[in-house]
Amino acid sequence: MEEYKLMKGNEAIAEAAIRAGTDGYFGYPITPQSEVMEYLMAEKPHERTGMVVLQAESEVASINMLYGGAAAGKKVFTSSSSPGISLMQEGISYIAGAELPCLIVNVARGGPGLGTIQPGQADYFQATKGGGHGDYNLIVLAPASVQEMADFVSLSYDLAFKYRNPVMILSDGAIGQMMEKVKFKEQEPRMKTHPDWATVGKPADRGPNIITSLDLDPARQERFNNKLQEKYKKIREEEILFEEIDCNDADYVFVAYGTSARICQKSLQLAREEGIKVGLFRPITLWPFPYEQIIRLSKKTKGMLSVELSAGQMVEDVRLAVEGKIKVEHYGRMGGMIPTPEEIVLALKKQIIGG
Protein backbone atom coordinates (compact mmCIF):
# COMPACT_ATOMS: atom_id res chain seq x y z
CA MET A 1 0.00 0.00 0.00
CA GLU A 2 0.97 3.65 -0.41
CA GLU A 3 2.56 5.25 2.59
CA TYR A 4 4.30 8.43 3.68
CA LYS A 5 7.68 8.46 5.37
CA LEU A 6 10.16 11.10 6.51
CA MET A 7 13.49 10.15 5.00
CA LYS A 8 16.79 11.19 3.52
CA GLY A 9 17.00 11.30 -0.27
CA ASN A 10 19.49 8.43 -0.23
CA GLU A 11 17.18 6.26 1.87
CA ALA A 12 14.26 7.14 -0.39
CA ILE A 13 16.16 5.85 -3.43
CA ALA A 14 16.87 2.60 -1.61
CA GLU A 15 13.29 2.07 -0.43
CA ALA A 16 11.91 2.99 -3.86
CA ALA A 17 14.30 0.52 -5.46
CA ILE A 18 13.08 -2.35 -3.29
CA ARG A 19 9.48 -1.40 -4.13
CA ALA A 20 10.27 -1.12 -7.85
CA GLY A 21 11.11 -4.83 -7.85
CA THR A 22 14.88 -4.42 -8.15
CA ASP A 23 16.68 -7.77 -8.44
CA GLY A 24 20.13 -6.62 -7.41
CA TYR A 25 22.15 -3.77 -5.94
CA PHE A 26 25.96 -3.67 -6.16
CA GLY A 27 27.82 -0.78 -4.58
CA TYR A 28 30.79 0.56 -2.68
CA PRO A 29 30.65 3.04 0.21
CA ILE A 30 31.35 6.70 -0.49
CA THR A 31 30.15 9.89 1.17
CA PRO A 32 27.58 11.43 0.69
CA GLN A 33 25.62 8.42 -0.61
CA SER A 34 26.53 5.56 1.77
CA GLU A 35 22.99 5.55 3.23
CA VAL A 36 21.76 3.84 0.07
CA MET A 37 23.56 0.57 0.80
CA GLU A 38 23.24 0.99 4.59
CA TYR A 39 19.47 1.27 4.24
CA LEU A 40 19.32 -1.71 1.90
CA MET A 41 21.42 -3.92 4.17
CA ALA A 42 19.32 -2.95 7.21
CA GLU A 43 16.07 -3.63 5.36
CA LYS A 44 17.10 -7.20 4.40
CA PRO A 45 15.51 -6.99 0.95
CA HIS A 46 16.42 -10.64 0.35
CA GLU A 47 13.67 -11.38 2.88
CA ARG A 48 11.25 -8.72 1.61
CA THR A 49 11.46 -9.44 -2.13
CA GLY A 50 14.39 -11.74 -2.79
CA MET A 51 16.56 -8.81 -3.90
CA VAL A 52 20.34 -9.34 -3.84
CA VAL A 53 22.49 -6.66 -2.14
CA LEU A 54 26.26 -6.96 -2.37
CA GLN A 55 29.05 -4.68 -1.15
CA ALA A 56 31.67 -4.88 -3.87
CA GLU A 57 35.43 -4.41 -3.52
CA SER A 58 35.41 -1.22 -5.60
CA GLU A 59 33.27 0.91 -7.86
CA VAL A 60 35.04 -0.79 -10.76
CA ALA A 61 33.68 -4.11 -9.54
CA SER A 62 30.21 -2.68 -8.78
CA ILE A 63 29.68 -1.35 -12.28
CA ASN A 64 30.85 -4.61 -13.82
CA MET A 65 28.51 -6.52 -11.52
CA LEU A 66 25.82 -4.25 -12.90
CA TYR A 67 26.92 -5.25 -16.41
CA GLY A 68 26.66 -8.94 -15.54
CA GLY A 69 23.31 -8.62 -13.80
CA ALA A 70 21.77 -6.51 -16.55
CA ALA A 71 23.13 -8.86 -19.22
CA ALA A 72 21.49 -11.72 -17.35
CA GLY A 73 18.13 -9.98 -17.74
CA LYS A 74 17.77 -8.63 -14.22
CA LYS A 75 16.71 -5.23 -12.87
CA VAL A 76 19.87 -3.89 -11.23
CA PHE A 77 21.22 -0.62 -9.87
CA THR A 78 24.25 0.91 -8.23
CA SER A 79 24.90 4.19 -6.49
CA SER A 80 28.01 6.21 -5.82
CA SER A 81 29.31 9.76 -5.64
CA SER A 82 31.53 11.68 -8.03
CA PRO A 83 34.98 10.03 -7.55
CA GLY A 84 33.32 6.61 -7.57
CA ILE A 85 31.33 7.46 -10.69
CA SER A 86 34.60 8.44 -12.39
CA LEU A 87 35.93 4.96 -11.62
CA MET A 88 32.82 3.46 -13.21
CA GLN A 89 33.18 5.22 -16.55
CA GLU A 90 34.81 2.28 -18.31
CA GLY A 91 32.01 -0.03 -17.26
CA ILE A 92 29.33 2.52 -18.16
CA SER A 93 30.75 2.74 -21.68
CA TYR A 94 30.64 -1.08 -21.97
CA ILE A 95 27.06 -1.13 -20.65
CA ALA A 96 26.03 1.49 -23.21
CA GLY A 97 27.91 -0.40 -25.92
CA ALA A 98 26.25 -3.69 -25.01
CA GLU A 99 22.88 -1.89 -24.75
CA LEU A 100 22.07 -3.02 -21.23
CA PRO A 101 19.30 -1.54 -19.10
CA CYS A 102 20.30 -0.50 -15.59
CA LEU A 103 20.26 2.39 -13.15
CA ILE A 104 23.30 4.31 -11.90
CA VAL A 105 22.79 6.88 -9.15
CA ASN A 106 25.33 9.69 -8.69
CA VAL A 107 24.86 11.64 -5.46
CA ALA A 108 27.40 14.17 -6.60
CA ARG A 109 29.95 16.08 -4.52
CA GLY A 110 32.42 18.83 -5.27
CA GLY A 111 35.60 18.00 -7.19
CA PRO A 112 37.96 17.66 -8.93
CA GLY A 113 39.95 14.80 -7.45
CA LEU A 114 38.99 13.80 -3.97
CA GLY A 115 37.43 17.27 -3.75
CA THR A 116 34.98 17.50 -0.92
CA ILE A 117 32.08 15.58 0.55
CA GLN A 118 29.75 18.56 0.22
CA PRO A 119 27.25 18.84 -2.66
CA GLY A 120 28.37 19.59 -6.20
CA GLN A 121 26.98 19.72 -9.73
CA ALA A 122 30.30 19.60 -11.54
CA ASP A 123 29.62 16.12 -13.00
CA TYR A 124 27.17 17.50 -15.57
CA PHE A 125 29.60 17.19 -18.47
CA GLN A 126 30.59 13.68 -17.40
CA ALA A 127 26.96 12.57 -17.13
CA THR A 128 25.53 14.21 -20.25
CA LYS A 129 28.41 14.31 -22.72
CA GLY A 130 29.75 10.78 -22.42
CA GLY A 131 32.16 10.36 -19.51
CA GLY A 132 33.53 7.11 -20.82
CA HIS A 133 34.94 6.41 -24.27
CA GLY A 134 32.97 6.24 -27.50
CA ASP A 135 29.78 7.79 -28.86
CA TYR A 136 27.09 6.99 -26.32
CA ASN A 137 24.55 8.71 -24.16
CA LEU A 138 23.02 7.96 -20.81
CA ILE A 139 19.50 9.09 -20.08
CA VAL A 140 20.11 11.49 -17.17
CA LEU A 141 17.41 12.44 -14.67
CA ALA A 142 17.93 15.24 -12.13
CA PRO A 143 15.70 15.04 -9.03
CA ALA A 144 15.11 18.20 -6.99
CA SER A 145 13.39 16.64 -3.98
CA VAL A 146 13.37 13.51 -1.88
CA GLN A 147 10.05 12.64 -3.52
CA GLU A 148 11.68 12.74 -6.95
CA MET A 149 14.59 10.63 -5.67
CA ALA A 150 11.97 7.95 -4.99
CA ASP A 151 9.81 8.53 -8.07
CA PHE A 152 12.67 8.54 -10.54
CA VAL A 153 13.73 4.99 -9.66
CA SER A 154 10.85 3.25 -11.43
CA LEU A 155 10.87 5.92 -14.15
CA SER A 156 14.55 5.08 -14.72
CA TYR A 157 13.86 1.37 -15.00
CA ASP A 158 11.00 2.01 -17.43
CA LEU A 159 13.24 4.11 -19.67
CA ALA A 160 16.19 1.73 -19.31
CA PHE A 161 14.20 -1.31 -20.42
CA LYS A 162 12.24 0.60 -23.08
CA TYR A 163 15.46 1.66 -24.82
CA ARG A 164 17.96 -0.98 -23.59
CA ASN A 165 20.06 1.90 -22.28
CA PRO A 166 21.67 2.79 -18.95
CA VAL A 167 19.94 5.57 -17.01
CA MET A 168 21.62 7.84 -14.50
CA ILE A 169 19.95 9.69 -11.66
CA LEU A 170 22.23 12.71 -11.21
CA SER A 171 21.52 14.00 -7.75
CA ASP A 172 23.76 15.83 -5.31
CA GLY A 173 24.83 15.61 -1.69
CA ALA A 174 22.17 18.08 -0.54
CA ILE A 175 19.23 16.16 -2.03
CA GLY A 176 20.80 12.88 -0.89
CA GLN A 177 21.23 14.00 2.71
CA MET A 178 18.17 16.17 3.34
CA MET A 179 15.03 14.73 4.89
CA GLU A 180 11.59 15.33 3.43
CA LYS A 181 8.20 13.72 3.39
CA VAL A 182 8.02 11.09 0.70
CA LYS A 183 5.13 9.02 -0.58
CA PHE A 184 5.95 5.52 -1.76
CA LYS A 185 4.24 3.39 -4.34
CA GLU A 186 3.04 -0.09 -3.56
CA GLN A 187 5.48 -2.98 -3.81
CA GLU A 188 5.91 -4.13 -7.41
CA PRO A 189 6.74 -7.80 -7.92
CA ARG A 190 10.18 -8.69 -9.28
CA MET A 191 10.21 -9.60 -12.98
CA LYS A 192 9.11 -13.16 -13.66
CA THR A 193 10.11 -13.12 -17.33
CA HIS A 194 13.32 -11.83 -18.77
CA PRO A 195 14.19 -10.10 -22.04
CA ASP A 196 14.69 -12.51 -24.95
CA TRP A 197 18.24 -11.21 -25.48
CA ALA A 198 19.37 -11.97 -21.91
CA THR A 199 22.00 -14.59 -21.05
CA VAL A 200 20.05 -16.93 -18.80
CA GLY A 201 21.31 -20.27 -20.12
CA LYS A 202 20.71 -21.36 -23.71
CA PRO A 203 17.65 -23.58 -24.16
CA ALA A 204 17.66 -26.11 -27.02
CA ASP A 205 15.23 -24.07 -29.12
CA ARG A 206 17.38 -21.00 -29.69
CA GLY A 207 20.99 -20.09 -30.48
CA PRO A 208 23.31 -18.65 -27.85
CA ASN A 209 22.62 -15.14 -26.56
CA ILE A 210 25.82 -13.14 -26.64
CA ILE A 211 26.24 -9.84 -24.80
CA THR A 212 29.20 -7.89 -26.13
CA SER A 213 30.20 -4.44 -27.31
CA LEU A 214 32.95 -5.82 -29.57
CA ASP A 215 32.81 -5.96 -33.35
CA LEU A 216 36.14 -5.89 -35.12
CA ASP A 217 34.59 -5.29 -38.55
CA PRO A 218 34.55 -1.49 -39.02
CA ALA A 219 31.59 -1.54 -41.41
CA ARG A 220 29.47 -3.52 -38.93
CA GLN A 221 30.71 -1.41 -36.02
CA GLU A 222 29.66 1.72 -37.89
CA ARG A 223 26.24 0.20 -38.60
CA PHE A 224 25.90 -0.54 -34.89
CA ASN A 225 26.89 3.04 -34.03
CA ASN A 226 24.29 4.34 -36.48
CA LYS A 227 21.70 2.16 -34.78
CA LEU A 228 22.70 3.61 -31.40
CA GLN A 229 22.40 7.12 -32.79
CA GLU A 230 18.91 6.33 -34.12
CA LYS A 231 17.96 5.21 -30.63
CA TYR A 232 19.35 8.39 -29.07
CA LYS A 233 17.44 10.46 -31.65
CA LYS A 234 14.21 8.75 -30.65
CA ILE A 235 14.94 9.40 -26.97
CA ARG A 236 15.61 13.06 -27.73
CA GLU A 237 12.28 13.28 -29.54
CA GLU A 238 10.18 11.48 -26.96
CA GLU A 239 11.58 11.60 -23.46
CA ILE A 240 12.35 15.21 -22.54
CA LEU A 241 11.10 16.23 -19.09
CA PHE A 242 11.19 19.70 -17.56
CA GLU A 243 9.38 22.00 -15.17
CA GLU A 244 8.54 25.69 -15.62
CA ILE A 245 7.74 27.90 -12.64
CA ASP A 246 6.38 31.42 -13.25
CA CYS A 247 7.77 31.53 -16.77
CA ASN A 248 4.61 32.87 -18.44
CA ASP A 249 5.14 36.55 -17.65
CA ALA A 250 8.87 36.35 -16.97
CA ASP A 251 11.36 38.86 -18.35
CA TYR A 252 14.26 36.79 -17.02
CA VAL A 253 14.70 33.09 -16.40
CA PHE A 254 16.82 31.06 -14.02
CA VAL A 255 17.85 27.75 -15.56
CA ALA A 256 18.74 25.31 -12.81
CA TYR A 257 18.38 21.65 -11.79
CA GLY A 258 18.58 19.70 -8.53
CA THR A 259 19.63 21.63 -5.43
CA SER A 260 20.26 24.80 -7.46
CA ALA A 261 16.67 24.74 -8.70
CA ARG A 262 15.44 24.51 -5.11
CA ILE A 263 17.45 27.59 -4.15
CA CYS A 264 16.36 29.45 -7.29
CA GLN A 265 12.70 28.97 -6.29
CA LYS A 266 13.41 31.19 -3.29
CA SER A 267 15.49 33.64 -5.37
CA LEU A 268 12.55 33.91 -7.75
CA GLN A 269 10.23 34.95 -4.90
CA LEU A 270 12.74 37.50 -3.63
CA ALA A 271 13.18 38.99 -7.10
CA ARG A 272 9.43 39.19 -7.68
CA GLU A 273 9.01 40.97 -4.34
CA GLU A 274 11.33 43.60 -5.81
CA GLY A 275 9.21 43.77 -8.95
CA ILE A 276 11.61 41.79 -11.17
CA LYS A 277 9.65 39.25 -13.18
CA VAL A 278 11.73 36.09 -13.00
CA GLY A 279 10.81 32.53 -13.91
CA LEU A 280 12.54 29.20 -13.28
CA PHE A 281 13.15 26.65 -15.98
CA ARG A 282 14.18 23.30 -14.50
CA PRO A 283 15.43 20.60 -16.85
CA ILE A 284 14.48 17.22 -15.37
CA THR A 285 16.14 15.22 -18.12
CA LEU A 286 19.65 16.64 -18.44
CA TRP A 287 20.07 14.25 -21.34
CA PRO A 288 18.07 14.56 -23.50
CA PHE A 289 18.37 18.29 -22.84
CA PRO A 290 15.27 20.46 -23.42
CA TYR A 291 16.81 22.65 -26.13
CA GLU A 292 13.50 23.33 -27.93
CA GLN A 293 11.76 24.44 -24.75
CA ILE A 294 14.59 26.85 -23.96
CA ILE A 295 14.52 28.24 -27.51
CA ARG A 296 10.79 28.87 -27.06
CA LEU A 297 11.36 30.62 -23.72
CA SER A 298 14.21 32.70 -25.13
CA LYS A 299 11.83 34.26 -27.66
CA LYS A 300 9.81 35.97 -24.93
CA THR A 301 12.49 36.74 -22.34
CA LYS A 302 15.42 39.14 -22.09
CA GLY A 303 18.04 37.01 -20.44
CA MET A 304 18.81 33.70 -18.71
CA LEU A 305 21.02 32.88 -15.74
CA SER A 306 22.18 29.30 -15.48
CA VAL A 307 22.71 28.58 -11.79
CA GLU A 308 24.84 25.54 -11.00
CA LEU A 309 27.14 24.22 -8.27
CA SER A 310 29.96 24.24 -10.81
CA ALA A 311 32.15 26.57 -12.84
CA GLY A 312 29.48 26.59 -15.54
CA GLN A 313 28.66 23.39 -17.39
CA MET A 314 24.94 23.30 -18.21
CA VAL A 315 25.25 26.93 -19.27
CA GLU A 316 26.92 25.67 -22.46
CA ASP A 317 23.76 23.77 -23.40
CA VAL A 318 21.59 26.79 -22.60
CA ARG A 319 23.82 28.92 -24.84
CA LEU A 320 23.65 26.27 -27.59
CA ALA A 321 19.87 26.47 -27.45
CA VAL A 322 19.68 30.27 -27.34
CA GLU A 323 22.29 30.75 -30.09
CA GLY A 324 23.29 34.21 -28.87
CA LYS A 325 19.82 35.71 -29.34
CA ILE A 326 19.53 36.79 -25.69
CA LYS A 327 22.04 37.12 -22.91
CA VAL A 328 22.95 33.88 -21.11
CA GLU A 329 25.29 33.92 -18.12
CA HIS A 330 26.34 31.45 -15.45
CA TYR A 331 26.41 31.89 -11.72
CA GLY A 332 27.70 29.18 -9.46
CA ARG A 333 29.65 28.21 -6.40
CA MET A 334 32.18 25.39 -6.29
CA GLY A 335 33.98 23.13 -3.86
CA GLY A 336 30.82 22.23 -1.95
CA MET A 337 29.74 25.85 -1.32
CA ILE A 338 26.05 26.56 -1.83
CA PRO A 339 24.81 30.00 -2.89
CA THR A 340 22.16 31.85 -0.88
CA PRO A 341 18.94 32.93 -2.63
CA GLU A 342 20.01 36.55 -2.14
CA GLU A 343 23.34 36.19 -3.89
CA ILE A 344 21.62 34.60 -6.88
CA VAL A 345 19.27 37.60 -7.16
CA LEU A 346 22.31 39.86 -6.95
CA ALA A 347 24.02 37.85 -9.70
CA LEU A 348 20.90 38.21 -11.86
CA LYS A 349 20.95 41.97 -11.41
CA LYS A 350 24.69 42.30 -12.05
CA GLN A 351 25.21 39.78 -14.86
CA ILE A 352 21.90 39.88 -16.74
CA ILE A 353 19.78 42.94 -15.93
CA GLY A 354 22.54 45.48 -15.40
CA GLY A 355 25.08 43.84 -17.67
Added chain:
Amino acid sequence: MAEKVVNIEMINPENLVYQKTKVLNDNVMHYCPGCGHGTAHRIIAEVIEEMDIQSEIIGIAPVGCSVLMYNYFNVDMQEAAHGRAPAVATAVKRLWPDKFVFTYQGDGDLAAIGTAETIHACNRGENITMFFINNGIYGMTGGQMAPTTLEGMRSSTSPYGRDISMMGNPLKMTELVAQLPGTCYVTRQAVHTPSNVRKTKKAVRKALEYQQKNMGTSFIEIVSNCNSGWKMAPVESNNWMVENMFPFFPLGDIKVPDEE
Protein backbone atom coordinates in the same frame (compact mmCIF):
# COMPACT_ATOMS: atom_id res chain seq x y z
CA MET B 1 43.51 -39.81 -55.26
CA ALA B 2 44.94 -41.30 -52.10
CA GLU B 3 43.74 -38.29 -50.14
CA LYS B 4 40.17 -38.78 -51.34
CA VAL B 5 40.12 -42.42 -50.26
CA VAL B 6 41.27 -41.49 -46.76
CA ASN B 7 38.52 -38.89 -46.47
CA ILE B 8 35.82 -41.35 -47.48
CA GLU B 9 37.08 -43.88 -44.97
CA MET B 10 37.07 -41.26 -42.25
CA ILE B 11 33.41 -40.39 -42.73
CA ASN B 12 32.26 -43.99 -42.64
CA PRO B 13 30.23 -44.21 -39.43
CA GLU B 14 32.06 -47.30 -38.25
CA ASN B 15 35.34 -45.41 -38.55
CA LEU B 16 34.14 -42.46 -36.52
CA VAL B 17 36.00 -42.71 -33.24
CA TYR B 18 35.89 -39.03 -32.38
CA GLN B 19 33.27 -36.36 -32.84
CA LYS B 20 33.42 -32.69 -32.00
CA THR B 21 31.15 -31.76 -29.10
CA LYS B 22 27.93 -29.97 -30.00
CA VAL B 23 28.74 -27.35 -27.37
CA LEU B 24 31.31 -25.98 -29.83
CA ASN B 25 30.00 -24.68 -33.17
CA ASP B 26 31.65 -24.99 -36.59
CA ASN B 27 33.19 -21.50 -36.72
CA VAL B 28 36.87 -21.56 -37.60
CA MET B 29 38.84 -20.54 -34.50
CA HIS B 30 41.15 -17.55 -34.85
CA TYR B 31 43.82 -18.99 -32.56
CA CYS B 32 47.35 -19.48 -33.89
CA PRO B 33 48.13 -23.04 -34.94
CA GLY B 34 49.84 -24.71 -31.98
CA CYS B 35 48.09 -22.62 -29.32
CA GLY B 36 46.47 -24.29 -26.31
CA HIS B 37 43.26 -22.23 -26.31
CA GLY B 38 41.49 -24.49 -28.80
CA THR B 39 42.18 -27.56 -26.68
CA ALA B 40 41.11 -25.81 -23.49
CA HIS B 41 37.88 -24.71 -25.21
CA ARG B 42 37.18 -28.24 -26.38
CA ILE B 43 37.74 -29.74 -22.95
CA ILE B 44 35.38 -27.29 -21.26
CA ALA B 45 32.76 -27.75 -23.98
CA GLU B 46 32.99 -31.54 -23.76
CA VAL B 47 32.46 -31.47 -20.00
CA ILE B 48 29.45 -29.17 -20.44
CA GLU B 49 27.99 -31.69 -22.88
CA GLU B 50 28.81 -34.70 -20.71
CA MET B 51 27.25 -33.09 -17.64
CA ASP B 52 24.24 -32.08 -19.78
CA ILE B 53 24.30 -28.49 -18.51
CA GLN B 54 24.40 -26.61 -21.83
CA SER B 55 21.06 -24.92 -21.10
CA GLU B 56 22.07 -23.98 -17.56
CA ILE B 57 25.49 -22.45 -18.04
CA ILE B 58 26.56 -18.85 -18.64
CA GLY B 59 30.14 -18.06 -19.63
CA ILE B 60 32.07 -14.82 -19.19
CA ALA B 61 34.73 -14.09 -21.81
CA PRO B 62 37.83 -11.97 -21.12
CA VAL B 63 39.82 -9.43 -23.07
CA GLY B 64 42.88 -11.04 -24.57
CA CYS B 65 43.41 -13.79 -27.13
CA SER B 66 40.19 -15.52 -26.11
CA VAL B 67 38.12 -12.32 -26.37
CA LEU B 68 36.12 -13.91 -29.19
CA MET B 69 35.57 -17.28 -27.47
CA TYR B 70 31.81 -16.65 -27.53
CA ASN B 71 32.03 -17.13 -31.30
CA TYR B 72 32.86 -20.80 -30.72
CA PHE B 73 30.75 -21.86 -27.74
CA ASN B 74 27.15 -22.89 -28.11
CA VAL B 75 26.19 -21.43 -24.73
CA ASP B 76 24.97 -18.03 -23.54
CA MET B 77 27.97 -15.76 -22.99
CA GLN B 78 28.89 -12.26 -21.94
CA GLU B 79 31.97 -10.33 -22.98
CA ALA B 80 33.49 -8.60 -19.95
CA ALA B 81 35.77 -5.58 -19.85
CA HIS B 82 39.49 -6.35 -19.37
CA GLY B 83 39.98 -8.07 -16.01
CA ARG B 84 36.39 -7.70 -14.82
CA ALA B 85 35.05 -11.18 -15.58
CA PRO B 86 34.99 -12.28 -11.89
CA ALA B 87 32.86 -9.25 -10.96
CA VAL B 88 30.54 -9.87 -13.91
CA ALA B 89 30.30 -13.55 -13.00
CA THR B 90 29.64 -12.70 -9.35
CA ALA B 91 26.47 -10.81 -10.26
CA VAL B 92 25.25 -13.40 -12.73
CA LYS B 93 25.68 -16.18 -10.16
CA ARG B 94 24.13 -14.21 -7.30
CA LEU B 95 21.12 -13.38 -9.46
CA TRP B 96 20.86 -16.87 -10.98
CA PRO B 97 22.14 -19.10 -8.16
CA ASP B 98 20.84 -22.28 -9.80
CA LYS B 99 22.80 -21.76 -13.03
CA PHE B 100 26.43 -22.63 -13.71
CA VAL B 101 28.70 -19.63 -14.27
CA PHE B 102 32.31 -19.70 -15.46
CA THR B 103 34.98 -17.19 -16.41
CA TYR B 104 37.78 -17.85 -18.86
CA GLN B 105 40.70 -15.45 -18.58
CA GLY B 106 44.32 -15.06 -19.56
CA ASP B 107 47.21 -14.01 -17.35
CA GLY B 108 47.08 -10.30 -18.19
CA ASP B 109 43.34 -10.23 -17.63
CA LEU B 110 43.18 -12.30 -14.44
CA ALA B 111 46.54 -11.60 -12.80
CA ALA B 112 47.32 -7.98 -13.76
CA ILE B 113 44.45 -5.64 -14.56
CA GLY B 114 41.86 -7.88 -12.88
CA THR B 115 43.82 -8.81 -9.75
CA ALA B 116 41.37 -7.11 -7.40
CA GLU B 117 38.32 -8.72 -9.00
CA THR B 118 40.01 -12.14 -8.99
CA ILE B 119 41.09 -12.03 -5.35
CA HIS B 120 37.81 -10.65 -4.05
CA ALA B 121 35.60 -13.04 -6.01
CA CYS B 122 37.73 -15.93 -4.69
CA ASN B 123 37.78 -14.51 -1.17
CA ARG B 124 34.01 -14.10 -1.09
CA GLY B 125 33.86 -17.68 -2.24
CA GLU B 126 31.66 -16.87 -5.20
CA ASN B 127 30.24 -20.12 -6.36
CA ILE B 128 31.73 -19.89 -9.84
CA THR B 129 34.41 -21.72 -11.82
CA MET B 130 37.38 -19.71 -13.06
CA PHE B 131 39.60 -20.92 -15.91
CA PHE B 132 42.98 -19.22 -16.00
CA ILE B 133 45.05 -19.67 -19.14
CA ASN B 134 48.63 -18.78 -18.26
CA ASN B 135 51.06 -18.46 -21.16
CA GLY B 136 53.33 -15.89 -19.55
CA ILE B 137 52.79 -13.24 -22.19
CA TYR B 138 50.25 -10.85 -23.69
CA GLY B 139 49.39 -12.72 -26.86
CA MET B 140 46.70 -10.59 -28.46
CA THR B 141 48.50 -7.26 -28.21
CA GLY B 142 51.64 -8.75 -29.68
CA GLY B 143 53.82 -10.36 -27.05
CA GLN B 144 54.30 -7.87 -24.24
CA MET B 145 55.44 -8.79 -20.71
CA ALA B 146 52.73 -10.34 -18.53
CA PRO B 147 52.49 -10.61 -14.73
CA THR B 148 53.49 -14.26 -15.21
CA THR B 149 56.44 -13.67 -17.56
CA LEU B 150 59.39 -15.61 -16.13
CA GLU B 151 62.62 -14.05 -14.95
CA GLY B 152 64.88 -13.53 -17.94
CA MET B 153 62.07 -14.30 -20.40
CA ARG B 154 61.99 -12.05 -23.44
CA SER B 155 58.91 -10.18 -24.56
CA SER B 156 58.36 -7.07 -26.65
CA THR B 157 58.37 -4.92 -23.49
CA SER B 158 61.19 -6.86 -21.84
CA PRO B 159 63.31 -7.27 -24.97
CA TYR B 160 66.46 -8.13 -22.98
CA GLY B 161 64.63 -10.51 -20.68
CA ARG B 162 62.58 -9.81 -17.56
CA ASP B 163 64.87 -8.04 -15.11
CA ILE B 164 63.40 -8.63 -11.66
CA SER B 165 65.13 -5.62 -10.14
CA MET B 166 63.49 -3.36 -12.67
CA MET B 167 60.28 -5.12 -13.65
CA GLY B 168 59.27 -7.01 -10.54
CA ASN B 169 58.59 -10.68 -9.98
CA PRO B 170 56.35 -13.07 -11.88
CA LEU B 171 53.12 -13.60 -9.94
CA LYS B 172 51.84 -17.00 -8.81
CA MET B 173 48.18 -16.09 -8.72
CA THR B 174 47.01 -19.66 -8.33
CA GLU B 175 49.03 -20.26 -5.14
CA LEU B 176 47.73 -16.90 -3.93
CA VAL B 177 44.03 -17.70 -4.36
CA ALA B 178 44.56 -21.17 -2.89
CA GLN B 179 45.19 -19.50 0.48
CA LEU B 180 41.82 -17.77 0.45
CA PRO B 181 39.05 -19.47 2.44
CA GLY B 182 36.55 -18.88 -0.37
CA THR B 183 38.22 -21.24 -2.85
CA CYS B 184 37.27 -24.92 -2.64
CA TYR B 185 39.37 -26.36 -5.43
CA VAL B 186 42.56 -24.90 -6.92
CA THR B 187 44.62 -26.79 -9.42
CA ARG B 188 47.22 -26.20 -12.13
CA GLN B 189 47.08 -28.25 -15.31
CA ALA B 190 48.33 -28.23 -18.90
CA VAL B 191 47.04 -29.40 -22.28
CA HIS B 192 50.21 -30.12 -24.27
CA THR B 193 49.98 -33.95 -24.20
CA PRO B 194 47.06 -36.39 -24.40
CA SER B 195 47.67 -37.43 -20.81
CA ASN B 196 47.60 -33.81 -19.61
CA VAL B 197 44.44 -33.19 -21.65
CA ARG B 198 42.77 -36.10 -19.81
CA LYS B 199 43.90 -34.77 -16.42
CA THR B 200 42.69 -31.27 -17.22
CA LYS B 201 39.34 -32.61 -18.33
CA LYS B 202 38.93 -34.44 -15.02
CA ALA B 203 39.76 -31.21 -13.21
CA VAL B 204 37.20 -29.25 -15.24
CA ARG B 205 34.53 -31.80 -14.40
CA LYS B 206 35.42 -31.71 -10.70
CA ALA B 207 35.34 -27.90 -10.67
CA LEU B 208 31.86 -27.75 -12.19
CA GLU B 209 30.64 -30.50 -9.86
CA TYR B 210 31.88 -28.51 -6.85
CA GLN B 211 30.00 -25.53 -8.22
CA GLN B 212 26.88 -27.68 -8.43
CA LYS B 213 27.36 -28.52 -4.75
CA ASN B 214 27.74 -24.79 -3.82
CA MET B 215 31.21 -25.36 -2.40
CA GLY B 216 32.77 -22.01 -3.35
CA THR B 217 35.15 -20.84 -6.03
CA SER B 218 36.81 -23.50 -8.15
CA PHE B 219 39.93 -22.27 -9.92
CA ILE B 220 41.83 -24.06 -12.68
CA GLU B 221 45.04 -22.69 -14.10
CA ILE B 222 46.07 -24.13 -17.45
CA VAL B 223 49.72 -23.43 -18.21
CA SER B 224 49.89 -22.95 -21.93
CA ASN B 225 52.36 -22.18 -24.67
CA CYS B 226 52.25 -19.10 -26.87
CA ASN B 227 54.33 -20.11 -29.86
CA SER B 228 53.65 -16.80 -31.66
CA GLY B 229 54.43 -14.58 -28.69
CA TRP B 230 57.41 -16.68 -27.65
CA LYS B 231 58.65 -16.64 -31.29
CA MET B 232 58.98 -20.44 -31.43
CA ALA B 233 57.57 -23.31 -33.47
CA PRO B 234 54.68 -25.10 -31.71
CA VAL B 235 56.64 -28.20 -30.64
CA GLU B 236 59.63 -26.10 -29.61
CA SER B 237 57.36 -23.86 -27.52
CA ASN B 238 55.81 -26.85 -25.75
CA ASN B 239 59.27 -28.19 -24.94
CA TRP B 240 60.28 -24.74 -23.68
CA MET B 241 57.13 -24.65 -21.54
CA VAL B 242 57.98 -28.02 -19.95
CA GLU B 243 61.58 -26.99 -19.28
CA ASN B 244 60.98 -23.41 -18.11
CA MET B 245 57.36 -22.77 -17.16
CA PHE B 246 56.64 -25.98 -15.23
CA PRO B 247 59.51 -25.58 -12.71
CA PHE B 248 58.12 -22.18 -11.72
CA PHE B 249 54.44 -23.10 -12.23
CA PRO B 250 54.38 -26.76 -11.12
CA LEU B 251 51.40 -28.84 -12.24
CA GLY B 252 49.02 -30.55 -9.86
CA ASP B 253 46.32 -29.89 -7.26
CA ILE B 254 47.10 -27.06 -4.85
CA LYS B 255 43.89 -27.21 -2.84
CA VAL B 256 41.22 -29.88 -2.78
CA PRO B 257 38.04 -30.06 -0.71
CA ASP B 258 38.21 -31.91 2.61
CA GLU B 259 35.94 -34.68 1.39
CA GLU B 260 38.67 -35.94 -0.96
